[in-house]
Amino acid sequence: MRYSLASLLLNAFSGQSRWSPAWRNPEPAAHYDVVIVGGGGHGLATAHYLAKHHDVGRIAVLEKGYVGSGNVGRNTTIIRSNYLLPGNTAFYELSLKLWEGLEQDINFNAMVSQRGVLNLCHTDAQRDAYVRRGNAMRLNGVDAELLDADQVRAFVPFFNFDNARFPIKGGLLQKRGGTVRHDAVAWGYARAADRQGVDIIQHCEVTGLRIDKGKVTGVETTKGFIGAGKVALAGAGHSSRLAAMAGMRLPIESHVLQAFVSEALKPMIDTVVTFGAGHFYVSQSDKGGLVFGGDIDGYNSYAQRGNLPVVEDVMESAMALWPALGRVRLLRSWGGVMDMSMDGSPIIDKTPVGNLYLNAGWCYGGFKATPGSGYCFAHLIANDQPHPVADRLRLDRFARGALIDEKGVGAQPNLH
Numbered sequence: 001m002r003y004s005l006a007s008l009l010l011n012a013f014s015g016q017s018r019w020s021p022a023w024r025n026p027e028p029a030a031h032y033d034v035v036i037v038g039g040g041g042h043g044l045a046t047a048h049y050l051a052k053h054h055d056v057g058r059i060a061v062l063e064k065g066y067v068g069s070g071n072v073g074r075n076t077t078i079i080r081s082n083y084l085l086p087g088n089t090a091f092y093e094l095s096l097k098l099w100e101g102l103e104q105d106i107n108f109n110a111m112v113s114q115r116g117v118l119n120l121c122h123t124d125a126q127r128d129a130y131v132r133r134g135n136a137m138r139l140n141g142v143d144a145e146l147l148d149a150d151q152v153r154a155f156v157p158f159f160n161f162d163n164a165r166f167p168i169k170g171g172l173l174q175k176r177g178g179t180v181r182h183d184a185v186a187w188g189y190a191r192a193a194d195r196q197g198v199d200i201i202q203h204c205e206v207t208g209l210r211i212d213k214g215k216v217t218g219v220e221t222t223k224g225f226i227g228a229g230k231v232a233l234a235g236a237g238h239s240s241r242l243a244a245m246a247g248m249r250l251p252i253e254s255h256v257l258q259a260f261v262s263e264a265l266k267p268m269i270d271t272v273v274t275f276g277a278g279h280f281y282v283s284q285s286d287k288g289g290l291v292f293g294g295d296i297d298g299y300n301s302y303a304q305r306g307n308l309p310v311v312e313d314v315m316e317s318a319m320a321l322w323p324a325l326g327r328v329r330l331l332r333s334w335g336g337v338m339d340m341s342m343d344g345s346p347i348i349d350k351t352p353v354g355n356l357y358l359n360a361g362w363c364y365g366g367f368k369a370t371p372g373s374g375y376c377f378a379h380l381i382a383n384d385q386p387h388p389v390a391d392r393l394r395l396d397r398f399a400r401g402a403l404i405d406e407k408g409v410g411a412q413p414n415l416h
């Protein structure tokens with residue numbers, strides 16, 4: 001059923017009894033032309049764009065949990081394309097453009113809200129860095145505005161502007177950035193892919209890859225062997241484990257990242273703000289909770305829960321920026337497993353194993369990339385050629401020394 005005003009009215013007057021399930025729950029077939037491992041945002045988006053734009057035959061998405069149980073339903077929902085480096089700029093801008101048309105494309109209300117993303121600066125050097133970043137963005141056709149302290153104050157007057165250690169000197173604003181309801185993205189892509197014939201198979205864990213004469217021929221799963229012409233890995237925090245099934249060691253470490261939500265409050269902040277003197281960012285959800293997060297926990301883990309030192313670190317930053325938060329109660333927190341690549345940028349590439357493709361290394365910024373990643377990964381799987389905007393996101397860039405190190409800290413995902 002297509003979602004529309006007519007379908008809303010029809011159901012309103014028929015006891016909400018005519019809705020059909022958003023997607024089917026099929027048993028796996030013996031063979032697919034493309035098997036995507038991982039039913040997170042990236043795997044489902046890949047399935048949608050593959051089915052929509054490429055004639056590749058039968059497609060399945062295999063998910064070990066349920067749709068939305070991974071990072072796609074655990075992130076802090078921020079989207080933006082305020083990147084500096086070639087390799088990232090065009091890719092993330094493509095993704096933001098796809099967000100802008102997403103709800104029409106998949107016929108699903110994902111609550112795309114372009115409320116702006118404002119990065120605060122607290123030193124002259126930081127402002128210089130934002131000038132450089134903003135200029136690079138504008139040269140690439142991406143919107144960026146540099147704000148002085150008074151302009152920031154007009155946006156968010158309640159922050160601590162005159163903090164002795166971290167005075168707010170200005171900020172870099174991307175107005176087209178914002179938030180999207182994360183689990184609606186998973187549901188929307190799942191429904192759209194399903195409507196185009198993709199089999200989404202939940203509670204089906206891939207436990208091994210069958211490789212014959214250097215080519216992948218299928219996957220071993222908890223529901224038995226499934227043959228595949230092509231296998232595409234989109235396991236996010238579990239990428240290293242999936243790659244190990246093909247004997248590959250990735251330049252990736254898995255780390256926990258936590259997020260926090262406060263009790264519901266009246267509207268206080270209508271944009272997304274990042275603190276520039278510590279790892280802290282905040283926005284307000286439509287339910288009223290302040291949503292905020294900080295840095296990774298800093299040790300390798302596959303647990304979807306974090307530790308108290310990072311909670312303290314995030315709360316300290318929150319208090320430095322916005323002292324009134326001290327009166328607010330924290331409602332809940334959770335963690336997700338991040339696939340931290342060694343330069344902080346993702347990988348969308350073929351692997352040395354024939355017909356095996358890899359989508360990984362999204363670190364703590366892969367939600368915003370969901371549409372772009374799915375679009376470019378689908379292009380790669382269908383054509384065996386990288387999409388032009390993703391042609392630097394290659395696996396061999398680490399061996400070639402062609403890193404895309406946006407943060408400029410080198411291969412140190414542990415570094416705070």
Ligand SMILES: Cc1cc2nc3c(=O)[nH]c(=O)nc-3n(C[C@H](O)[C@H](O)[C@H](O)COP(=O)(O)OP(=O)(O)OC[C@H]3O[C@@H](n4cnc5c(N)ncnc54)[C@H](O)[C@@H]3O)c2cc1C
Pocket residue numbers: 037038039040041042043062063064065068069070071072073074075076077078079204205206207234235236237238242257258259293334335336337338362363364365366367368369
């Ligand atoms: C707390 C937190 C805050 C974040 N905030 C932001 C943000 O504000 N903005 C942003 O851009 N990014 C953010 N991120 C990062 C973002 O969520 C991830 O980079 C992105 O969601 C990863 O891609 P995905 O959606 O495909 O991952 P997932 O949803 O994790 O999908 C991977 C799927 O693969 C499945 N899987 C793994 N192994 C197997 C197997 N063997 N067999 C079958 N299935 C398997 C998993 O169950 C999982 O469902 C945040 C992440 C966290 C945890």
